[in-house]
Amino acid sequence: MHDLIVIGSGPAGYTAALLAAKAKMKTLLIEKNLNNLGGTCLNEGCIPLKGLLHHSLHCADYEKIMSTVSKKISGLRSGLKARLEGAGVEILEAQAKFASAGEVEAKGNIYKANNILICAGSSARRVFKCGNISSPESIFALNPVPKNALIIGGGVIGCEYASFLNNIGVDVTIAEAAPSILYGMDEEAVRALVREFKKKKIKIMCGVGITVPDDGGKVKIKSNETETEEQYDIIIEATGRVPFTQELGLEKAGIETDPKGFIKVNADMMTNVKGIYAAGDCINTPMLAYTAYKEAETAVDNMVTGKSGSLDYVRIPKLVFSMPQLGSAGFSEEDARKNNIDYKIFKYFFKGIGKAVVEESDAGFLKLLTADDRVIGASAVGYEIADIMNEIGLIINAGVSVETIKSTMHIHPSYSEIITEALIFGETAAAVSER
Known part of the structure; x- marks a missing residue:
């Protein structure tokens, strides 16, 4: 019997495990792939991408940049594992599924806990079904480096990827269905960023519809005024992320989700089932590592002290x-x-x-x-x-x-x-x- 079972080892998961261990809770962390310890943020998102952006300012050699960043990520992952083990957190590599409201099945065994925290994360949204469209993670395995690239989606991920590819000499086009890139952010700031992108020769097409052929042929990009056709070496879909909750057997525990698949929680990060919490990308809050940290902290604090949560998502930078x-x-x-x-x-x-x-x-x-x-x-x-x-x-x-x-x-x-x-x-x- 554990005090806490944490499902998922991303920012919310490992933070919760460390905080729970510090509070003397017997903690089991279940991660389906230990090569992904630390979640998307550490392995295929926040940290490696920032490494690519930094090194591409000084070097355009993609293989050299990736080699450097990969070594750093491997070191961080090893350090995180050592930190968890040093804190007394039990780590199990397995796919976790609910057997009931207080039981989790992993590797054919049933694990019971007074509290369960779901930190299952998210995955890239796939709107286009064509086989020749790449997910955002493909940027970490370019072979060869493309001469030109189309990024479908002008949100945060699309703009960051565009900057990196532009830095290493790729001819980049961003295609966005909304009226502008980073739609919903400060309009004056977005206009300033667009000006800088254009100075760097990054093409931006907003308010457009996109047709991608299955055979890898030319992509049609159509607006109210124009229609273009162009061949791209790589097409990256960066249209957002969706919660990764479909493999957890939530229905066996009676856990409620919203129409988009996000797990419903209250201010304490507790689901509709007492003793079961959720945090991070699998709940409908900003998909940011640092909000996940605070959500995990809120959940563990409620488990240990009963203190109610009061996160303010408006004020966060x-x-x-x-x-x-x-x-x-x-x-x-x-x-x-x-x-x-x-x-x-x-x-x-x-x-x-x-x-x-x-x-x-x-x-x-x-x-x-x-x-x-x-x-x-x-x-x-x-x-x-x-x-x-x-x-x-x-x-x-x-x-x-x-x-x-x-x-x-x-x-x-x-x-x-x-x-x-x-x-x-x-x-x-x-x-x-x-x-």
Whole structure:
């Protein structure tokens, strides 16, 4: 009998297992493929892709880049396994399925636990059924490197993949059915990113329909005004992700899902069945590793102390690791208007930040929204904005006053000093035209 069984070893799964072990809970972590320990994020997503993006800035040799990144990922995976084992977590390689509400079947054996946490993750959505369309993970096994590529989908994954392929010399086209790429994100920031993409010769086609022939022939891309036909060496479908819950036998435990297959949970991450929780990509929340961490923490905290969850998904910072990057935190202008918030805008361009200029990374800007002497939201485009958005996320979450931020000294030269520059000089800088 275990205190906790965790199904899946991605960010939510391994975080929960480590936290439970720290709380002296007898914990079993079941992962169907230990070569995938750490989940999509560690093996085929967040971390390796960021490695590809970083190394492709300095080297266009795909095989050399992949060799370097693969070694680093292998080391991280080994380190995670050692950390789990060192914490006393029992690890089992097997496909887990529910036998009942309190029992999990794996490798023909039945395992019982007081609590079960489902962290089954997600898989790439496949809209097109043609055999010649590749999934996003194919970017880690290009052989040979294509001369041109079509990316179907202009969301986060599509834009990040486009940046990497562009860096290594591939002629990239993004085709998106929505009116713009990154639809739903700050429109001004998206327009700025589109301008930078076009400077890099990345083609963007929005509001289009796509017809892909089964025989690998030319792809038809049609809008209201035009229709084109072109042959592509590789077609990557990046149309989002879907929860990976179909193999878990949820019905045997009476666990409810929504029409899209996501597991329904409450604020404590508990399903409709007492003692069974879910976290990460398999529930209908932002598919981000760091939200998965907090969801796992919320679930384990509820198991151990009974404390209720209170995650705020509005305030979390978000980032697209394209080149340049695009980020946001808190309220957008549209959010503020919908909530009838009287807000002010402070904007400053990276062309006014010395470090960005000398490093030739001065594209983009930071836009801050304030109300009642507090920062309530932000959006940005730039080459080094991940840590800036982290800082702004903290500022928003802590309710730091504008005056306190303005009086805070930032290291000079640095990218993050744009935060205080925006609040002090933003009204003047906002009038400066983008070039």
